[in-house]
Amino acid sequence: MSQGKTILLIDDEADLREAIKMKLEAEGYQIEQAANGVEALEHIKRNNPDLIVLDVMMPELNGYQVCKRLKEDEKLKHIPIILLTGRAHSSDQFWGLGMGANDYITKPFEFHELLSLIAQHLND
Amino acid sequence: MANLKYKNIGQKMVPELETLEEALGHLETVFPEAISVKRKDHQNVIKLKNNISTPPKPKIERLKNVITQLKLQKEFVDVAAHELKAPLTIIKLSLENFKTGVLGPLSEKQKKVIERMEWNVIRLTRLTEDILSLARLENGRAKIRCLQQETAKFLKNVISHFEDWAERQHIRLELKIPKKLPLLCIDVDLMEQVLSNLMSNALRYAKTKIIVTVTANAHEMLISVHDDGEGIQEEHLPNLFQKFSALKESSQNAKHQSTGLGLAICKKIIEDIHGGKIWAESLKKMGAKFSFSLPLQCLCEK
Numbered sequence: 308m309s310q311g312k313t314i315l316l317i318d319d320e321a322d323l324r325e326a327i328k329m330k331l332e333a334e335g336y337q338i339e340q341a342a343n344g345v346e347a348l349e350h351i352k353r354n355n356p357d358l359i360v361l362d363v364m365m366p367e368l369n370g371y372q373v374c375k376r377l378k379e380d381e382k383l384k385h386i387p388i389i390l391l392t393g394r395a396h397s398s399d400q401f402w403g404l405g406m407g408a409n410d411y412i413t414k415p416f417e418f419h420e421l422l423s424l425i426a427q428h429l430n431d
Numbered sequence: 432m433a434n435l436k437y438k439n440i441g442q443k444m445v446p447e448l449e450t451l452e453e454a455l456g457h458l459e460t461v462f463p464e465a466i467s468v469k470r471k472d473h474q475n476v477i478k479l480k481n482n483i484s485t486p487p488k489p490k491i492e493r494l495k496n497v498i499t500q501l502k503l504q505k506e507f508v509d510v511a512a513h514e515l516k517a518p519l520t521i522i523k524l525s526l527e528n529f530k531t532g533v534l535g536p537l538s539e540k541q542k543k544v545i546e547r548m549e550w551n552v553i554r555l556t557r558l559t560e561d562i563l564s565l566a567r568l569e570n571g572r573a574k575i576r577c578l579q580q581e582t583a584k585f586l587k588n589v590i591s592h593f594e595d596w597a598e599r600q601h602i603r604l605e606l607k608i609p610k611k612l613p614l615l616c617i618d619v620d621l622m623e624q625v626l627s628n629l630m631s632n633a634l635r636y637a638k639t640k641i642i643v644t645v646t647a648n649a650h651e652m653l654i655s656v657h658d659d660g661e662g663i664q665e666e667h668l669p670n671l672f673q674k675f676s677a678l679k680e681s682s683q684n685a686k687h688q689s690t691g692l693g694l695a696i697c698k699k700i701i702e703d704i705h706g707g708k709i710w711a712e713s714l715k716k717m718g719a720k721f722s723f724s725l726p727l728q729c730l731c732e733k
């Protein structure tokens with residue numbers, strides 16, 4: 308059940324985070340946000356979210372790098388990661404999954420796609 | 432502007448160089464310790480270049496310039512893709528928040544307006560994707576990966592994606608595929624794009640059925656998609672494969688909004704990349720028939 312589960316949204320676009328947050332909160336999830344990779348890593352170590360939604364294209368520390376660091380950390384590697392990628396046919400997915408992401412979704416997506424991935428990985 | 436010959440050579444080299452560059456770039460960002468690997472590869476690339484009989488220097492300079500230009504073009508497409516998709520995603524999701532009542536209840540009138548906006552965002556998204564895939568195909572940016580495919584299996588798989596749509600419209604899909612067919616050497620993603628466009632076009636016009644036929648001779652495979660819709664007027668046939676060719680009359684009463692890029696993309700994929708040919712026929716009272724041929728010998732531009 309979504310009750311009380313915490314999801315961390317990591318994306319440099321505040322408007323996108325806001326739009327996703329509204330929907331996920333309406334679905335009963337608790338939402339936390341980070342605007343970049345560095346902020347995200349600190350946040351995760353402190354708050355240990357149940358799931359992470361992570362944008363690939365971010366300045367400085369990009370999505371792959373964040374992903375790799377999390378999956379290398381014994382204490383954090385169990386947290387499911389869903390990558391947001393920009394391109395349907397590219398090496399994004401290859402690299403993302405190679406870095407240990409649990410799933411990916413291509414922009415522009417619809418909520419039901421994101422929701423079903425979230426539900427799937429929270430139940431695992 | 433450098434001459435065509437250099438542009439052609441450059442076009443061929445850019446994707447290769449970029450695959451290498453991209454892979455090395457990824458390696459470097461994700462595994463900083465792999466930089467030494469990158470150096471070594473770099474040296475090998477340089478060695479390779481020296482082994483090939485060295486053309487005169489000015490020519491190399493010119494080739495380099497062309498490659499730089501092409502690379503700038505392709506970077507533009509990639510940046511454009513990201514820059515366009517980000518705002519589209521935000522608008523799309525925000526509209527969905529309105530529509531699903533996340534932001535409070537809506538009147539019927541408001542719902543209608545939101546739906547209209549949503550439909551147009553979908554249109555804009557498709558248009559964006561089409562323009563970008565055309566741009567990638569034109570500047571040699573598309574990643575092409577040709578593989579041997581079992582023809583029947585490949586076709587059946589793509590066409591199966593259209594079964595539900597056909598059923599809803601009460602349209603019968605008929606496949607005429609001989610038991611024994613040679614293998615096809617194709618880029619699966621791109622060829623799927625071609626068939627999907629021909630199928631979705633046919634589905635928008637067909638009245639009762641669509642027939643997909645495959646035949647082969649010693650040199651080539653011929654695949655056609657034939658619907659029993661209103662067909663296409665003779666004078667429009669030559670222009671169909673040009674960009675934004677959506678025909679005025681048909682798009683007015685058509686049940687869909689079209690962008691008219693689908694067939695231009697098909698032509699690029701079939702002719703420029705796979706070395707085949709694509710054409711349309713309109714048979715009076717028998718609908719439209721789109722066919723393409725593919726050489727059995729792999730001519731795939733790699």
Ligand SMILES: Nc1ncnc2c1ncn2[C@@H]1O[C@H](COP(=O)(O)OP(=O)(O)OP(=O)(O)O)[C@@H](O)[C@H]1O
Binds near residue numbers: 561628632661719
């Ligand atoms: N099976 C068909 N029967 C009749 N007209 C067709 C058929 N297929 C294509 N056309 C005409 O050719 C035009 C161009 O087709 P094309 O696939 O390039 O673009 P589109 O389907 O309009 O848009 P999209 O870019 O979304 O594919 C269509 O708008 C339509 O007028």
Ligand SMILES: [Mg+2]
Binds near residue numbers: 629
């Ligand atoms: Mg089309």
